[in-house]
Amino acid sequence: MKILIKNYVFNPGIANSGTIQFTGYSSLTLNQILLITNTANNTIIYNFADPTAGGSMSGNVLSLSANTSTMSSGNSLQIFIDDFDLPADQANQLTANTILSSIAGFNFPAHDYRTLNYNTISNTLTSVQYRVGGVGGTIVGTRTLVYDNNGNIIGIGKS
Numbered sequence: 001m002k003i004l005i006k007n008y009v010f011n012p013g014i015a016n017s018g019t020i021q022f023t024g025y026s027s028l029t030l031n032q033i034l035l036i037t038n039t040a041n042n043t044i045i046y047n048f049a050d051p052t053a054g055g056s057m058s059g060n061v062l063s064l065s066a067n068t069s070t071m072s073s074g075n076s077l078q079i080f081i082d083d084f085d086l087p088a089d090q091a092n093q094l095t096a097n098t099i100l101s102s103i104a105g106f107n108f109p110a111h112d113y114r115t116l117n118y119n120t121i122s123n124t125l126t127s128v129q130y131r132v133g134g135v136g137g138t139i140v141g142t143r144t145l146v147y148d149n150n151g152n153i154i155g156i157g158k159s
Helices: 088-102
Strands: 002-005 008-011 019-022 033-038 043-047 055-058 061-064 077-082 113-119 124-132 138-147 153-158
Touching: 008 077, 019 077, 043 061
Parallel strands: none
Antiparallel strands: 002 077, 008 019, 019 061, 033 043, 033 077, 055 061, 113 124, 124 138, 138 153
16 A cells, blocks of 8 residues: 655755655665656655655655755655555555544554554555454454545544
C-alpha cells in the first residue's frame, strides 16, 4: 500500500550528498521508496524508476543522487513509500500514528496489537481494531473511519 510520509528531516546538498532522514522508522529499504517531490518548487528529487533521481539507503537515511543544493531544509516534501515490505508491527505503527495524529483527543484503549481493515478499491483505512493478547486476542475497542468523496476523513465511530 502506498502511504504518504510526513515525518522526515531534509538536508539538501550537492549531487550525492543531500539526505532525507525518515524519523519514526528504524530502517527502510530502497525498494520501499517510491517518489519524493519538493513541493516548494515542484521538483522530483527521488523516483525509483529514474536513474538520474535515485539514491541509496542506510538505516532510515536516504542519500539522494539529485542535486538539492539550491533547496532549503524547510521546503515541504511529498514522500510516498510502499509499506508492503515493512514488518507488520512497523506498518501497523505507521498507519496508526497517521490516524492518531488525525483524530487527537480520542482515548484509545490499552492494547498490544492493532488490526487494520482497508477498502481495497479506494485504498483507504476503514477501521482499526485494538486487541489485547496479540493478533488473535480480545478486541477492546474499534474505531471506524468515514470518508468524503475526496478521501478526507469526515467521521469517526468509536466502540
